[in-house]
Amino acid sequence: MDDLVYLDNAATTFPKPEEVVEFMATFCRTKGVNPGRTGFDLALEAEGIIAGARAALARRFGGTDPDRLVFSHNVTDSLNLLINSVLEPGDHVVSTTVEHNSVLRPLYHHRERGVDVDLVPFDGHGFVDPEAVIARIRPTTRLVVMNHGSNVLGTLQPISPVGAACRERGVLFAVDAAQTAGVVPIDVAAMNIDVLCFTGHKSLYGPTGTGGMYVAEHVDIRPCRSGGTGVKSALERQPDEYPWRLEFGTLNTVGIAGLLAGQRWIDTQGGVEAIHAREMELWRRLREGMTAMDGVVLYAAGSEERHLPVLAFNIEGLPPEKTGQLLDVDHGIITRTGLHCAPLVHAGLGTAATGGTVRFSLGAFNTGADVDRALAALAEITEYALAGTRL
C-alpha cells in the first residue's frame, strides 16, 4: 500500500526529510573520508561537518562547549557507556519504573555486581513524583538516572527539581532524552542535567546509528572503554580531553552529517516548539475522537501540557497485537504494539499480562487526514470488537 499512515514515530521518525537524505548522499560522495586522523583538505572538510553537528546539537541542548557533545551509536550506547563507567559494587542508584530497557538492563547487570538499584514507581497519571525520587537519595547514591519522556505513555517527567536536588547533594544526574530530544526544548543548565543522553534517529531527524551525550562542564566521566581517537596516539590510555575522552574508534560520519542536516531541517520548520505545537494539535484531535468512542481505553492521556504526541490505548475485547494487525492489514496504519521495551510501565498499568498496549506516535510529517484515517479505522475496529463480545 503506498498510502500508508505511519504512526510509529516514537520508534523512529519516518520518512526522514529529503534534505537529510540528500546531505548524507552528497557527504558520502564528496567527503566520505576519515576525519580527525590527518590533515589533508578532504579530511578537514569532513571534520568541519562533524564539528558543525557538535555545535548544532550542543546549542539545541543549551550546552556551551561543543566538545562536550560526544557522539555514540544511539541512546542505548550512551546510557551503557555512562552507567558502566560510573557504577561500582557498593554504589546505590536511583531510577524509575518508567524507564526503557536501555536503562533497566544495564542497571540489572550492575545489581548482580552488588549495586543497590532503587526504582521509584509512577502514579496513576503516568508521572513520577520528583520528591519521591529525591527522598531515595542517600550517602552511597552515585547516580540518579531518569527518563524524560515515556515512550509508552508520552508523559513528560519533572526532571529539573530532581536535577537541582542531585546538584546540591553532589550526585550525578543523567537523563534519557530518547523521546524528548527534538520534541521539547531542553536546556542542560536550566534543567540541572549533568549528562544528557540522546538518540539521533527519532525527533532529531537523523538516521539510525546516531546518538550521543552532552556532558556538563563540571562533570568528568572516566570511561570504561578505550580505543583509537586519531589524537595523542602515544598515550596508553584514553585522552582526558573531550570529545576524545568518550569517543572510541571511527565515528559514523555519514550518519552524523545526516544528523546535522536534521538540525538544519528542524530550524526551517520553525524549530522544536513549532513542530511540537503542530503535533500536539493532531494529538488533541486524535484523543478527542478516541475519547468519544465506546470500547477504547486510553492510558495516561489526561495532561496536555506535560505530554508528548504519543497515545497509549487498547480496544476492549481485543489483544493489542490483534488491534495493531487490523490497523496495519485492513487500514494501512502503522503502529507499535506490545511492551515497547518498558516492561515495568506495563506492570504498573496492569497491561503486562495481556500483551501491553497499542501506541500511536505522531511526527512532523503527519497530517489531519492521517488522524481522520486512524479515527475511521478505530470506529470500524471497535464495532468489530463489540460485535465479537456480544457473540
Ligand SMILES: Cc1ncc(COP(=O)(O)O)c(C=O)c1O
Ligand atoms: C525512552 C527510550 N529510551 C531508550 C530508547 C532506545 O533508543 P535507541 O534504540 O535509539 O538506543 C528508546 C527507543 O525506543 C526510548 O524510547
